[in-house]
Structure formats: C-alpha cells, structure tokens
Amino acid sequence: MSEASGHFHDQHTVDVDVEQSAPRARRSRRKTKRALITDLKRSPEQNRRSREVQYLIMQGLRLPFILLSLFAAFAWENWGLAAIFFLISVPLPWISVMVANGQGEVRDSRSRNVYKPAVAREEAARLEAARQAQLAQADGSGAANAPSIIEHDD
Numbered sequence: 001m002s003e004a005s006g007h008f009h010d011q012h013t014v015d016v017d018v019e020q021s022a023p024r025a026r027r028s029r030r031k032t033k034r035a036l037i038t039d040l041k042r043s044p045e046q047n048r049r050s051r052e053v054q055y056l057i058m059q060g061l062r063l064p065f066i067l068l069s070l071f072a073a074f075a076w077e078n079w080g081l082a083a084i085f086f087l088i089s090v091p092l093p094w095i096s097v098m099v100a101n102g103q104g105e106v107r108d109s110r111s112r113n114v115y116k117p118a119v120a121r122e123e124a125a126r127l128e129a130a131r132q133a134q135l136a137q138a139d140g141s142g143a144a145n146a147p148s149i150i151e152h153d154d
Contacts, residue, residue: 047104058096065089 042050066089073082 041105041107044104051100051102051104055096055100058092058099062089062092065092 065085069082069085069089072078072085
C-alpha cells in the first residue's frame, strides 16, 4: 500500500498505552473457594421428591412390561421375547423400593450441622406471649365477647 493513495497502514504496528502494557501485580496466591453450580447439593425435600418420582416410574413400568410379555406370547407367539419382558418386570418392585428407601445424596462433612434450640424456645415464648395478650384483651373488652358457660345442673 502506498502513502500517496492515503491508505498507508502498517499491519505490524499496534498502538498500546504504556500503562496497559505493564504487567499487573500478582494476585495473592491464597486460593478462594468458589462454589460451582454443579457442586451444589439438593435439599432433603428435593432429594426425597426425586426418589418418590423414581419409585413411581419404576412401579409404573411393571404393568406395561407384563402386558408386553402377554402380547408377545399370544399375539406374536414369541415366547422368548415374552420371557424377557416378564423377567424384566419381576425385579422392578424390589429395585423401586430400594431406590425409594435410599439415602440420596451424602451430606458433606465440611458443612456445619447447626441446631439452635434457643431460637425455637424464643419463638414459642413469643407466640405464647402473643396468645396471652390476645386473651387478656378479650377479657378486658367486655363480657359480650366472652364465651358463655353452660352449667350441667341447669
């Protein structure tokens, strides 16, 4: 390319500020623990629900396998295929129960097991105090709101 045509450009030259080209200071070598979305565990409720769905699916597959074995035996007259379908249906209830009763995901031993009975006691005391205040307010507002007592002897 020529300078006369006004299109002079050197393809090997790159404009860079000096501040940008200086190497950045090294970051500390301390590793920070980052949680990946694939590392997250399911909650116990999600885990239980997943096992329930797997149980229902496996139990639901038993009847179609038995029907397929009957269809293969009598409609297609293929007793070998019928035996295979039936043999698949036999352990399905046992497998589905084993999956449903499984533990699910193992709890990470690094996670803290937190139990705070004081918080539960404080909440119960707060609810009891609110109930007592509501009862006291009902007693002080007049006898019209109070329930009537029916004596047995009347």
